[in-house]
Amino acid sequence: MRRLSLVLLALTSLTLFGCDALRDAFSPRADVVARANDQTLTVERLAGWAGESKQVPLDPMTLSRVSRYWVEYTLFAEALAAGKNLRDSATAATAMWPVVSRLKWQRFHDRIVAGHDLTPQQLDSAYQTGPYRVFQHILFRVLPAQGTAVTDGNALVRVDAQKRRQAEQLLPQARTAGARFAQLASHYSEDPTSKVQGGSLGLSRRGQYVPEFDDAAWQLAPGGVSEVVKSQFGYHIIRRPPLAEVRDSFRIGVQGRMTQHVDSLYVDSLISKRKIEPVSRAAAYAKAAAQDIDAARSSNRVLVKYRRGSLRVRDFARWLNALDPQILQALPQANDDQINQFLKSLAQQQLMLEQADSAKVTLTAEDWQRVRDEHDSTMVMITTLLNLSPEVLRDSAGKSPTDHVNFALGRVNDYFDRVFHGRARFYPLPAFLADTLLADARWNVDAAGVRRAVERGQEIRSDSTQASSAPRMTPAPGPAPIDTTRRRVPR
Numbered sequence: 001m002r003r004l005s006l007v008l009l010a011l012t013s014l015t016l017f018g019c020d021a022l023r024d025a026f027s028p029r030a031d032v033v034a035r036a037n038d039q040t041l042t043v044e045r046l047a048g049w050a051g052e053s054k055q056v057p058l059d060p061m062t063l064s065r066v067s068r069y070w071v072e073y074t075l076f077a078e079a080l081a082a083g084k085n086l087r088d089s090a091t092a093a094t095a096m097w098p099v100v101s102r103l104k105w106q107r108f109h110d111r112i113v114a115g116h117d118l119t120p121q122q123l124d125s126a127y128q129t130g131p132y133r134v135f136q137h138i139l140f141r142v143l144p145a146q147g148t149a150v151t152d153g154n155a156l157v158r159v160d161a162q163k164r165r166q167a168e169q170l171l172p173q174a175r176t177a178g179a180r181f182a183q184l185a186s187h188y189s190e191d192p193t194s195k196v197q198g199g200s201l202g203l204s205r206r207g208q209y210v211p212e213f214d215d216a217a218w219q220l221a222p223g224g225v226s227e228v229v230k231s232q233f234g235y236h237i238i239r240r241p242p243l244a245e246v247r248d249s250f251r252i253g254v255q256g257r258m259t260q261h262v263d264s265l266y267v268d269s270l271i272s273k274r275k276i277e278p279v280s281r282a283a284a285y286a287k288a289a290a291q292d293i294d295a296a297r298s299s300n301r302v303l304v305k306y307r308r309g310s311l312r313v314r315d316f317a318r319w320l321n322a323l324d325p326q327i328l329q330a331l332p333q334a335n336d337d338q339i340n341q342f343l344k345s346l347a348q349q350q351l352m353l354e355q356a357d358s359a360k361v362t363l364t365a366e367d368w369q370r371v372r373d374e375h376d377s378t379m380v381m382i383t384t385l386l387n388l389s390p391e392v393l394r395d396s397a398g399k400s401p402t403d404h405v406n407f408a409l410g411r412v413n414d415y416f417d418r419v420f421h422g423r424a425r426f427y428p429l430p431a432f433l434a435d436t437l438l439a440d441a442r443w444n445v446d447a448a449g450v451r452r453a454v455e456r457g458q459e460i461r462s463d464s465t466q467a468s469s470a471p472r473m474t475p476a477p478g479p480a481p482i483d484t485t486r487r488r489v490p491r
Helices: 002-017 019-025 043-051 060-081 089-095 097-113 119-131 155-190 211-217 245-272 282-291 313-322 325-333 337-359 365-386 392-397 401-419 429-441 448-471
Strands: 032-036 039-042 134-143 202-207 225-230 234-239 302-306 309-312 443-445
Touching: 019 097, 019 448, 032 043, 032 060, 032 448, 039 043, 043 401, 043 448, 060 097, 060 365, 060 392, 060 401, 060 429, 060 443, 060 448, 089 097, 089 365, 089 429, 097 313, 097 365, 134 155, 134 211, 134 245, 134 302, 155 225, 155 234, 202 245, 202 365, 211 225, 211 234, 225 302, 245 337, 282 302, 282 313, 282 325, 282 337, 302 313, 302 337, 309 337, 313 429, 365 401, 392 401, 443 448
Parallel strands: none
Antiparallel strands: 032 039, 032 443, 134 202, 134 234, 225 234, 302 309
C-alpha cells in the first residue's frame, strides 16, 4: 500500500510539472536537440555555440528558435545536395506567397475598378465643370520667416507694400505668358513647395484653400489668370491652365480619386456583408502569438469572426511573415483598439484574396517573371551565405550522395559557427520557403534537448567567464631564485 501511494505521489508531481517532465522521466537523458531527416543537432554543439556567445540569451525559447533555424537551413542544404531544383515554378510560387498574393490582389483590384476609366469626352467635361480643379500660383510672401518675431509694425507695412508692388508689376507678364507661367513661378514664387512644380498645386476640391484664394481661383476659366489676390500668406497670381497642358496629370489624379472611392465602397460593403469583428481578447491573443510565432503557426484559436469564415492565429502568423518586420516589433506597444483594427484589416485582405481565387484571377506572364526573379534573388543570397551552390557541390563534395550531404551539412554548421562567433550576420530563411521545405521533411525540435542545451550552455559560459576573470601568473623580473631546498651531500 505504501509503495502504491508513493507511485501515485510521483505521478501527481509529474503532472503538476507538465507533460515535458513526464516524457523526460521515461526517456534517456537527451543528447539531441533537433533532427532534420537523418541529420541531428547535438546538445553539445548547440550549447557550445550559445555558451561561447555572450550576445545570445540562454533560455529555452531562444534556443528552440535557433534549433528551428538550423533545421530549416539543413533541409535547404540537403535539398541542394540531393540535386533538387529549388528554382522550379511550383517552389517559387509557394516560397514567394507574399509577392504572389500582392500581385493577385492587384489583378482582382483591376477588375473591381474596370469600367471607371474616363473617356476623352468625360475627361473634358470633368475638367470644365467637375468637382476637381488644377491651379498654378505665384506667391509674394508677406509673412515673416518661420520663427521670426514681428517687432516693427511699420516694417511689416513696408514689406506688404513692396510685395504688392512686385505682384502687380509681374501680373501683365503672367497674363500673356501662357505655358511659360511655370517658368515665372519657378523664378519668382516664394512658395517653396509649389515653385519646384512650376507653381502647380495639384488636384484640388472647392474649399481646400483659404477663402480669398479659393473664391478667386474657382471663378477662372481654363487658361485664365486672376488679378493680384491678397491672403493671409501674401499676394498671389493664380492661373488655371488649359486641359491640354495638364491632361495626363489631371486624368491620373481624377482616376486615382475615383479608384479610392470605389475601393472604399468595396471595403465598406465587405465589412457590412460579412460582419467582420474581432473576438473578445483578440488583442491579447495576437500579442501572445507575436511573441511565439513557432507555436502560433499551428494554433486554431479564432481572432476575427466573419460570415462563412474566420481569421485564426495560424493565419495571423502567416500574415506576419508576409508583412514588414517592423509591424511585429510594434505590436507589443500597440493598444487593444489599434491591434483590433489591424486584425480587421488582415481579415479583409484574407477575404479579398479568397474572392480573387473564387473569381479565378490569374497572374500575367510579366507577373510570373517578377515572382521568379525575386525567388532567384533569394536563392542567390542564401547559397552565397552558405557558400553552397550546385557548382560548389559538384566540384568539392566528392562523388557519393552521402559525401554531398555531409559536405552540405558541414557548410551549414560552419555558417552557424560564424554567426555565433560574430563573423557573419544571420538571415533566417524566408518563412514561406522554410515552410515549403518543412512540409516535405521529417523533423522535430526536442524540448528536453533544448533544456539540456540551456543547462550545458550556462556551464560553458560560466567556465568561460571564470577563466577570463582568473588572475594571471606572471614570472617575477630578474634571475631565477636560488634553490634553497636541502641537498644530500655525496659521500
